[in-house]
Amino acid sequence: MSAELPILYQSDELVAINKPHGLLVHRSPIASDASEFAVQLLRDQLGQRVYPVHRLDRKTGGVLLFALTESMNALMQQQFMDGLVHKTYLAIVRGYTDDQQTIDYPLRRDDGPGLGTLQEAVTHLRTMQRTEVPIPFGKHATSRYSLVELTPETGRMHQLRKHMAHILHPIIGDRPHGCNKQNKLFLEHFAMNTMMLHAQELCFTPPDASEPITITAPFQDEFRRMMDSLTFTVDGLL
Helix, strand or coil: CCCCCEEEEECCCCEEEEEECECCCCCCCCCCCCCCCCHHHHHHHCCCCCCCCCCCCCCEEEEEECCCCCCCCHHHHHHCCCCCEEEEEEEEEEECCCEEEEEEEEEECHHHHHHHHHHHEEEEEEEEEEEEECCEEEEEEEEEEEEEEEECCCCCCCHHEEEEEECCCCCCCCCCCHHHHHHHHHHHHHCCCCCEEEEEEEEEEECCCCCEEECCCCCCEEEEHHHHHHHCCCCCCC
């Protein structure tokens, strides 16, 4: 990756980037193919140590927040654990979703202590737009998709991906939780294999401030291309 990571916000103790789709936050034994990581790239770009205070899936793009000191890292991680950071995502999903829906569906822990135990998981969904495009799929002459806003109350691993699969509206490009036939259609028709999940916004009050801040990430090129290809209206979003 030759270009620098796009910085969305920077203070003395915090910095946020617009993480590209496909970039790992940090080195992982389950992704031995990766040679670049957000932590190392941002460290080299800023010339100082950085601490990721939360994480995004490798396939997810958008706002990723880092602390620049150990003390701020601990304080911000506590804010995330206490539910004091408001997170908003946008996703392109299969089919027509309800106007609004709350998905209250416990998920099994994928890692760490308590592996396999059920954890409470709640996601709020709001449909932003719907589209029908003249692409045959199965027995249907057209294909339907929705652009949805997802607001998680909890922060479980792969929560949004699993919740959308649970309500039968999987995120386009998601593997393994998505629809393989839809993913194949997008690969063949659009030459697209990026997961259509964008971390749009973080809103929180820094521990050393009295007023909340909102950090917003513009769509990256592939997400914007799919918005255009599926005739979603980009104007007024990002």
